[in-house]
Amino acid sequence: MIKLLRAGFFRLKKESMFWLFIFATILVVGYKLLRTSHNVLLDKVLNDYIIFIGLFIAMFVSIFVGKEHSEGIIRNKIIVGHSRKSIYLTNLIISVIASVLCEFIYSLFMFFIGSHIYGKLQMPISQLLMIILNIVLVIITYCSIFNLISHICSEATISVIICVISFIIMFVLEMAIGQIATQPKYITSSTLEDGKEIILSKEPNPNYPGDDIVNFAKTIDLLFPQGQAFQLSHEIYGYWAKDKEQIYNKEEIEEAIKKLYTMPIYSLIVIAITNVSGLYLFFKKELK
Numbered sequence: 413m414i415k416l417l418r419a420g421f422f423r424l425k426k427e428s429m430f431w432l433f434i435f436a437t438i439l440v441v442g443y444k445l446l447r448t449s450h451n452v453l454l455d456k457v458l459n460d461y462i463i464f465i466g467l468f469i470a471m472f473v474s475i476f477v478g479k480e481h482s483e484g485i486i487r488n489k490i491i492v493g494h495s496r497k498s499i500y501l502t503n504l505i506i507s508v509i510a511s512v513l514c515e516f517i518y519s520l521f522m523f524f525i526g527s528h529i530y531g532k533l534q535m536p537i538s539q540l541l542m543i544i545l546n547i548v549l550v551i552i553t554y555c556s557i558f559n560l561i562s563h564i565c566s567e568a569t570i571s572v573i574i575c576v577i578s579f580i581i582m583f584v585l586e587m588a589i590g591q592i593a594t595q596p597k598y599i600t601s602s603t604l605e606d607g608k609e610i611i612l613s614k615e616p617n618p619n620y621p622g623d624d625i626v627n628f629a630k631t632i633d634l635l636f637p638q639g640q641a642f643q644l645s646h647e648i649y650g651y652w653a654k655d656k657e658q659i660y661n662k663e664e665i666e667e668a669i670k671k672l673y674t675m676p677i678y679s680l681i682v683i684a685i686t687n688v689s690g691l692y693l694f695f696k697k698e699l700k
Contacts, residue, residue: 416494416502429475430510433468437514440464441521445529454523454530461518462547462641465511466554466582470575473507473558478568487699500563500694504687507555512548542672546644549679553637556683560690564697579638586638593629595620634671634678643671 424430440461448457480486480503489499533540558575565571597620620626633639 413498413502416489416498417505420502420506424476424506424510427476429472433472433510433514434517436468437461437465437518438521441518441525444522445525448530450529452530454526454533455535456645457526457530458519458522458533459515459543459547460645461515461522462550463638463645465515465518465551466579466638466641467576468514469507469511469551469554470558470579471572472510473503473555474562474565474571474575475568476507476510477503477559477562478565478571481562481566481571481699482568490699496695497691500559500691503563504555504559507559508552511551511555515547515551539669539672543644546640546672546675546679549676549683550637550640550644553640553679553682553686556686556690557637560686560693563690563694566699582636582638586633586636586642589629589633589636590639590642592621593626593633595626597623597626634675635682637679637682640675640679643675 444457444460486499490496535543557578561574561578562571565574596617634643
């Protein structure tokens with residue numbers, strides 16, 4: 413497997429899609445710096461890239477692995493004695509490292525440039541580390557899903573189409589499920605007086621679908637990597653990096669922190685199921 417990794421990283425350095433991935437990452441940094449309001453703190457924008465990176469991972473993994481199918485590289489590796497398990501896991505490891513590297517590049521640029529625009533980080537280090545862990549696990553989940561698709565598709569073009577469509581489907585489903593999962597039970601209005609939140613009114617939400625449906629939607633939402641990506645970028649970050657006029661109550665912050673510690677469980681479940689299924693299907697696949 414060490415030989416496969418060395419050969420894979422050598423090929424990665426020559427892969428144009430990898431360098432396009434890095435270039436796209438830098439473009440996203442520039443776009444976020446130019447378009448994001450200066451009223452938002454650094455915590456909010458530091459890892460917004462997790463929302464977009466799934467699409468880039470879909471294209472990168474499908475092309476990188478798809479070429480091995482189309483060019484007969486996988487078949488040749490098996491002929492010289494490498495196991496299908498080693499080939500599958502090697503491509504997964506390389507995909508994860510390349511994707512995490514791009515996320516790191518985004519965060520590094522945003523931290524050093526954004527700190528001069530948005531100010532210092534506000535969230536505690538313990539929460540920041542948990543967010544980083546969750547982001548890495550989301551990236552591994554994306555890579556696992558697209559690595560599975562790319563290994564069972566013999567044509568690189570078909571692999572790219574299926575991976576991109578899969579991301580779009582996850583994106584749309586997350587929006588639909590996320591709307592249900594984030595429905596508040598009560599509609600409240602509040603204000604701040606001397607640093608304390610004062611509730612002005614609290615009424616039942618007529619659109620609230622019920623506790624069972626909301627809890628089910630929250631569970632399904634966290635099983636989607638895109639669902640976790642939105643949570644990390646828009647919801648959880650928001651409780652520390654909120655707009656200066658926006659108020660979050662204690663219960664919302666506690667729920668956000670709780671999610672940070674439960675998300676890894678959902679990610680690990682999806683990663684395990686995806687890779688076990690992928691290995692099984694790849695072992696059964698007849699290579700041309």
